[in-house]
Amino acid sequence: MGSISVPSPLTKEESNLQRLLNSLTPVVPLKPIPEYCIEKFNGEWKNSEKPAVKEYFRLRDIWTCFEEWSAYGRGTEVILNNGEKVQHYFTPYVSAVQISINEGTVGNASCNGTTKSLSAESKTNEVLIRSSSNNSGNGKFCDSSSGSYSSTDHERKEVCLLNRHFEYYDNQNPYTRVPFFDKIKSLAQENPGLLTLRSTDLLPSSWMAVAWYPICQIPVKGVVKELDFSAAFITFHTLSSFHPDTGVDSNHDENAEIGETKASVNKKRIMPLPPFGLAALNLTGDVWLSNGHSDEERYADLYNAASSWLQEHHFYHHDFNFFANNSHVRGGTFGREI
Template identity: 35%
Template sequence: MVTTNLEAFLEAATPQLPWRSAPMECFQGPNDVWQLDKKDVVDYFTLEDLWEHYSESSAYGLSVPVRLEHGKFITQHFVPYLSAIQIYTSKTFAVPRSMGSDETDSWSDDSTAEKLCRSWDAASDDSCPHQDLDSVPAKQGGYLNFQYSEWDPPYERIPLADKVAELAQDYPYLTSLRSAELSPCSWLSVAWYPIYHIPYHGNLKGTCACFLTYHSISSVFQDKIVQCKDDDGAVSSRRAARSVGLWPFGLATYRMEGKLWTQPAGSSDSRLSDDLYGAASSWVKQVGAHHPDFNFFTSHTIRL
């Protein structure tokens, strides 16, 4: 079966992470394991592994093989940026003092703390609520312990791995939490912006396409578990013998011009794109998130 260019991008943009196991007692503490069926052994991936996955593409770009109309290939490179994230857990965490910053709000000079403050109540008036998270009532999906939405234009952003490292200085649990500790409402959105393609083909339509991918970061929705094997086909004896793919459940596009992302002709890419866009739109509304990138992509998009 021929892989279309859109399918190739989605596959390349899917994090493949070690799928680990630990006894239930290893999770007892400030964060309860979030699962419907309590078991003796808990399966999970770590957020630290997730951010490590993006380190290479943050530095060099994500390589995506793209088939041209006449069968030749180019390699399109994209840089990942942290577009939005919400982390829900069963209990609340302490809020750093920086969340109470009284500095003047502005577009170009926002500090990370100010952007975080704005994202809490952006849907109403973009104000910064000076409140402790303990006062935020728990929804059925848990407590919203962390939320970030990127407001800067793309040329002012830093790659995803660098942004997470910056945020983790004030929010260390961004790297210490495990997926089994996260509510099913927890999610991540990555903005992918093109930087170059090899070999160069001038102003080829479609090479400026940008993507927003949406991923669940909770163990609850992870079912694409793969048994790792060595080159000879034997089950791997490495520490991480299984992996999980965080396949995008939602997608939004921008500058999707020409037919580059609908090759080969007659492919189902248009329906796939529409279905994933509908899932992303429904999810953002369901969790009550204000997602600036999604709003921009929606207002500027050209549907396939």
């Protein structure tokens, strides 16, 4: 898997692709882990090259990032070849989620303060997250105590791995899906852990994919070519604090666009969750891939990272497969050339 690079504050030198990745990065507030729990939480995931994890974020804080984006779209500034600036907007959708629970942290009575009430009717650990069999997007339930496995629409043989509690992917037409935040709220009705779990409760293999489909650009008139702005994207993000490349960037200027000063932002302990993988559909023209910024190489690295991740975790990802089979970059089938 490719390394996660924490996005830096926007600069004039950044390409449209770099600005896009920054814009599509959720930023979450951090909370401290009690001192007496730090060693227990890090345990087997301790990395000599990385400081011990001392803070965590809640899954609900990730979903909150998408509330406004789901309602109004997420904008990113695009600079055209003639210097004209356009604000381009995307709507986010839940593409895939795979959550694996770290039984050691969730089950620790002295350190699980925020997760002790994951489910009022939990009698065994496999219902900490319970996926609905009625989800149109193939929600799956894996009973770790019995090793049984069931899925809704997509039939495939798979070993039910211990601690894998929730998998979801959407295979509907993107224009019939509900936006990201609304879908998460719907899934959380049957899966309460989606709102209560912390990043320290999850194994490093926990991740999500977000599909971003274009809705409009402002201004709508001028030299903008419709084809250049028809691209859709899938971004892949880790959900666990214990992923080797997950790190804190308290200087990330999440509020720069709305006028907050750097000093006020620095008072917050926050963590960006930049994409570790990327796939695109209809990525044509010169809008997103600039020759002077090594964008094609960066896109290839992110695409390969996403592909390798899915293969490594044996995950059937409908959207990624569709993008890979139908995506073209400057006349070539990009997914098949790398």
